[in-house]
Amino acid sequence: MKHLLDQARRHAVNLSQTLWSPTPVTLRRWAWVAVAANAGITVTGAAVRVSKSGLGCPTWPRCTPDSLLPTAHGEISPINMAVEFGNRLLTFLVLAIGLACLVAALRLLPRRRDLVRLAWLQPIGVAAQALWGGLVVRSVLNPITVSVHFLISIGLIAASFALYARAKEGDAAPERVVHRDIRTLGYALIAAVAVLLVVGVVVTGTGPHSGDEMASRFPFDIETVARIHADVVYVVVGLTFALLFALHVTDAPAAARRAALTLLAVELAQGVIGYVQYFLAVPAFLVGLHVFGATLVWIGALRTVYALRSRGPLGAPTGRRDIRDSVAA
Incomplete structure (x- = not known):
């Protein structure tokens, strides 16, 4: 004890x-x-x-x-x-x-x-x-x-x-570690994932799991919003694959390639869960698992985008503005 x-x-x-x-x-x-x-x-x-x-x-x-x-x-x-x-x-x-x-x-x-x-x-x-x-x-x-x-x-x-x-x-100005167009592709990916999350909550707000019998629902057709959600998923997966391919052929830093590969794997697993829950009439357990997957996709997308730029190592010299800020702090 x-x-x-x-x-x-x-x-x-x-x-x-x-x-x-x-x-x-x-x-x-x-x-x-x-x-x-x-x-x-x-x-x-x-x-x-x-x-x-x-x-x-x-x-x-x-x-x-x-x-x-x-x-x-x-x-x-x-x-x-x-x-x-x-x-x-x-x-x-x-x-x-x-x-x-x-x-x-x-x-x-x-x-x-x-x-x-x-x-x-x-x-x-x-x-x-x-x-x-x-x-x-x-x-x-x-x-x-x-x-x-x-x-x-x-x-x-x-x-x-x-x-x-x-x-x-470090506290230096951000510098890209990949080609400019690849970084733009990364921004497009993070925007697409954000849209996917918004469409996902619309599907959830239209579906059967409201949280209580008294709760209202969005007045949309569940089949329609589910198809829109699936279409956005295809866009996200396509952008992720394109980003991964671009990082590979340009010999980008290993951290960026690993982040994109991990994101693609999570997205594919999330897609499997989404289709299974759809064909099983949206069981509660798989809905919870799908939400968990959505958070992992978001975190993975953030990790990938941050891997496309650098602000230098800790303790690296910074510009005049950063030095002034440090003195003031």
Whole structure:
């Protein structure tokens, strides 16, 4: 028992040091934890919906009209209430991680304003997401508010990944490491993936998993929006293959080629899941797995685009503007 307590104490000390005396490496680790946490709560949010627990806590910020905590309430299943309340509790974990990123960025020496700005997006974004979650409940899971709820999480993943990527780089002006046209192709890819995610939430808002029987749906034909979604998937996969081919024939840096190859593999796996769930009449488990795949595709696309440029190694000389910023900080 004493050994376990000593171990826990050492871990606590090490954790506090990564916040109070951070290095670029430890800040990058916190940013990666933030990426994982935001992706995780996106998936658990989908689990709330497919388990019909969207109104498990029918009010906000309270769980029930009379209590912040789950209590017996009318015809609401205790399981549904526990699922929804558990997802609300996860918000505090994501917020704590976001605050950890901010503290680490503020304490990093020399302080970098770009990292501080990116770190501020974490707690602010999580707070905005929590408030929007209240609107989702109060709107009785209106598909527009539910869709925006998901897209805010996608934005937070992008912000935390940007912090992760920038923490390992210098502060020089960005320089492309591939041909200009290939980098343009990368931008087209990230835009196509963003469109794919938007179309995906429209399909979800039209489909059967609304989160609760009282929730409304988009007034679209599910077959039509599913076909549009599939068409955008073909565009994304085609752009990814074209990017991978261009990187290969131009002997681009290995990191960029690996990122594009990994993205293509994730997209193909995601496509298999999408077709299987379609032909199996959209079972709940596969919907949750598909949302997980969507977050991986987004992260993979971000990783690929960031691999197409460089800001130099840490500690590299910067321009006059960056030196002035460092002095002011």
